[in-house]
Amino acid sequence: MSFDIPDDLYYTESHEWLAESDGTVRIGISDFAQDELGDIVFVELPAEGDDLDVGDAFATVESIKAVSDVYAPISGTVTAANDALLDAPEAINEDPYGDGWLLELDGDLTDDLLDADDYAAQIE
Amino acid sequence: MSLRKPPLYEAHAESGADFTDFGGWEMPVSFSSIRDEHAAVRDSVGLFDVSHMGELSVDGPDATELLHRLTPSDVEGLGDGRALYSCLLRDDGVILDDVIVYDHPTESEYVLVPNAGHDEEMLARLREHKLRWDLDVDLSNKTKETGMVAVQGPDAVERVDAVTADDVTELDPFEALETTIDGVTCLVARTGYTGEDGFEIMFPSEGSDAIEAAFADIQRCGLGARDTLRLEAGLLLSGQDFHSEDEPHDPFETGIGFVVDLDSGDFVGKPALERAVEDGPNEKLVGIRLDERAIARHGHPIVDDGEAIGTVTSGTMSPTLGVPIAMGYVDADFAATGTELTLSIRGRDVDATVVDTPFLDSVDAE
Numbered sequence: 001m002s003f004d005i006p007d008d009l010y011y012t013e014s015h016e017w018l019a020e021s022d023g024t025v026r027i028g029i030s031d032f033a034q035d036e037l038g039d040i041v042f043v044e045l046p047a048e049g050d051d052l053d054v055g056d057a058f059a060t061v062e063s064i065k066a067v068s069d070v071y072a073p074i075s076g077t078v079t080a081a082n083d084a085l086l087d088a089p090e091a092i093n094e095d096p097y098g099d100g101w102l103l104e105l106d107g108d109l110t111d112d113l114l115d116a117d118d119y120a121a122q123i124e
Numbered sequence: 125m126s127l128r129k130p131p132l133y134e135a136h137a138e139s140g141a142d143f144t145d146f147g148g149w150e151m152p153v154s155f156s157s158i159r160d161e162h163a164a165v166r167d168s169v170g171l172f173d174v175s176h177m178g179e180l181s182v183d184g185p186d187a188t189e190l191l192h193r194l195t196p197s198d199v200e201g202l203g204d205g206r207a208l209y210s211c212l213l214r215d216d217g218v219i220l221d222d223v224i225v226y227d228h229p230t231e232s233e234y235v236l237v238p239n240a241g242h243d244e245e246m247l248a249r250l251r252e253h254k255l256r257w258d259l260d261v262d263l264s265n266k267t268k269e270t271g272m273v274a275v276q277g278p279d280a281v282e283r284v285d286a287v288t289a290d291d292v293t294e295l296d297p298f299e300a301l302e303t304t305i306d307g308v309t310c311l312v313a314r315t316g317y318t319g320e321d322g323f324e325i326m327f328p329s330e331g332s333d334a335i336e337a338a339f340a341d342i343q344r345c346g347l348g349a350r351d352t353l354r355l356e357a358g359l360l361l362s363g364q365d366f367h368s369e370d371e372p373h374d375p376f377e378t379g380i381g382f383v384v385d386l387d388s389g390d391f392v393g394k395p396a397l398e399r400a401v402e403d404g405p406n407e408k409l410v411g412i413r414l415d416e417r418a419i420a421r422h423g424h425p426i427v428d429d430g431e432a433i434g435t436v437t438s439g440t441m442s443p444t445l446g447v448p449i450a451m452g453y454v455d456a457d458f459a460a461t462g463t464e465l466t467l468s469i470r471g472r473d474v475d476a477t478v479v480d481t482p483f484l485d486s487v488d489a490e
Contacts, residue, residue, distance in 0.1 A: 038348070039159040041441035042419050042448075060470075062419050064158045064440060065348050086417065 003123065004031040006097055010109060011119035012073045017097065020109055024079060028101040029061065029070060032123045034093050037063040043089045045081040045103060052076060052105065059102050061092065076107020130175035131271045131332035139344055147240025147363070149176035152346040161349035162443040165318050169277035170345040174317075178243030179270040179326065182250065183233035186259035191225055191234055193391050194253055196375065196384040205229035207298045207313055210383045212238075212249060217374040217396030219366050221246060224315060230302045235266075235311070235326070239362040243267045253392070271329045275339065276322035276353075284323050287338040288312060292323065306334040317350065319357025319482055352440050355449065358411055358481025364422055365409065365437045365451060377405045377453065379481075407434065408459035411481040414439075414448035414467065418474045425468040426452055426476075433458050436467065442483060446490040449483045450476070 005011070010018040015033035019026045034040065042062040052058050057069035058078075081103045085091055092100035114122065127150040130136075136143075141152035152173065154161060164170040182191060192199040197210040204227055211222040221242045226235040238246040247265050254261045275284050285292050290303040292312050300313035308331030316322045327335055351361070360366065360380065366373050374397060375384050384397055414420060420439030425432050439450030450467070458465060463478040480486040 038154060039157055039443075042417055064352060064443075065153065067419070067421070 003035065004097070005116045005120050007116045009097065010113040010115065012071075012113060013122060014071050014073075015123075016070060016073050018073055018109060018113060023106065025074065025076065025105045025107050025109060026101050027073065027103055027105065028096055029092065030119070031096050033068075034096045034100070037061060037066055037068060039064050040089045040092045043085045043092070043102075045083070045085065046078050048078050048081060050078045052078065054110075061089075070102065072105075073113065074105065074107045074110055076105035078103055079106050080104040128176070128268075130173050131329035132173050132175065132273075132336055135333075135336050136173065136344070141344070141346060144347065146347055147176055147242070149240055151176055151240075152344070154346040154348045155344040158346070158348035158352060159443050161343060161345040162352050164343035165277045165320055165345060165349065165353055166444055167277070169275060169279040169283050169322075169342055170349070171339050171342045172274040172276065172345050172350055174272045174274050174324065175270070175329070176240035177267075177272055178236075178238040178240070178246065179266040179272070180236040180238070180243060180247055180250065181233050181264045181266050182236055182261060183231075184259075184261040186254075186261050187232075187234055190250060190254055190257070190259050190261050191236070192389065193257070194250065195223070195225065196386075196388070196391050196393060196397065197225075198385045198388040199225060199234075200388070202227040205300050207300055207315060208383075209298070209380075211375060211380065212246060213374070213391075213393030213397075214368060215393060215396065217393045217400060218368055218372040219375060219378060220249070220368050221362050222360060222366075222380070226300055226311065226313065228302075228311070229300055242362070269329050270326055271332045271335065272324060272326045273335060273339070274316055274318075274322065274324045275342065276316045276318040276320045278321060280320065280322035283339070283342060284312065284325070295323075305338050308334045310335075317357075317359055318353040319359070319484060320353075351438075352443050355438055355440050355451070356442050356444055356483050358451070358483060360409075361438060371435075371437060371453075373407070373409070373453070374400050374405075376400050377407050377409060379409045405456055407453045408456055409437070409451055409453050410459050411479045411483055411486065412436070412439075412450040412452060412465065412467070412476045413479045413483070413487050414450065415475040415477060417448065418467075418469050418472065419448055420450035420452070420467050420469055420474070420476075424470075426454055427466050427468055427473075428458065433465075442487070444484060444489065445487050447487055449487065451481070454478070
């Protein structure tokens, strides 16, 4: 089975993705992660203005078969949460890198993130 | 200890199934998506491998008496080709396992079907009482050499009838007949665990390729969809909704008092059940609709004004209704339909309401 791993994103070993534009970093979970979880039915997100430290469990993503925490890959302040997911969490399954994004942080990317090739090697 | 594998294991692996350990068996949990598999059964038809269920042969002159005295149900009243849902009880009335008893349509034997991983335990219980009561009964565990599939959904009758040598459309619920599918002798019973019409089909495991081929174009469904379907239908899962050690309950507390026939003569657990009828249950298993989006899981506390009044035993997001549902035990004072409860879900208080089961009939879809 092959998973979608866009080249222009950064990744973590715990299967989050990050995209930076204009000083804002958008975060979600990877195609591999959504497939592992299966049908996602519930998402809990932090509020705008929350401060996250790297490693914090900032969101809960729950599928029919499992519940999983999502960890902050970098530190920063939450500038937006994708509240559309609260009513339509299946967007994470359908479009993990698009409509299925989780939140945006005001923060900086760090050197220890994986690029698409490194991440692809990890989930092989 | 290595996991037991169902006879159709290789076929499932080729279909891309994800597997999980269930009752000591390596079983498919899903093939495509739980949601799609669930919808197939509600809308048309789906096939489950349920070879992890036990099959015990109970035969001999005193077979009827043994089963009649080990269950709270009227096994003596069963006729050839009829089946009943029942349970085996401990002396104190606690359910050890729930079972289906089939009075074989053509053989003298009964086939007792306990849950996955309970076959040896139930066999030991039968053997112990056979000796204690000095009964002439032949017992054997046929779990390993027996395969079992469930074909369930509104199209199931038509699809099964198309491949059986005999007409199965006239079978009543809990009626079984012996027939063949592509030359393989099968026991076909109008039973299931999904809330839909359909059949459960037992066959010798060496015939599994023929059975697999006969139903090749039917959606394969795993244990994930089996769990969401049975929960929507308000059906119990042994080991989760009741458990002789972790969640000990009698049939009345568990909501299956309909299997108890106190006029059927002596049976193991009867004095305890008579006392339970007199005293009324302390706790009851109830259906619960969550009023907010959250998923209740096994073990989550049920509270009232900060005080624990019960525990969730099963919960999911209902794929058909689009509403989170659960089952759990509550103090009898809180068991009436419409009672408002609070569930404590990973530290968060979630409002919920007691509803009737099956959920499909009592809860409006969103």
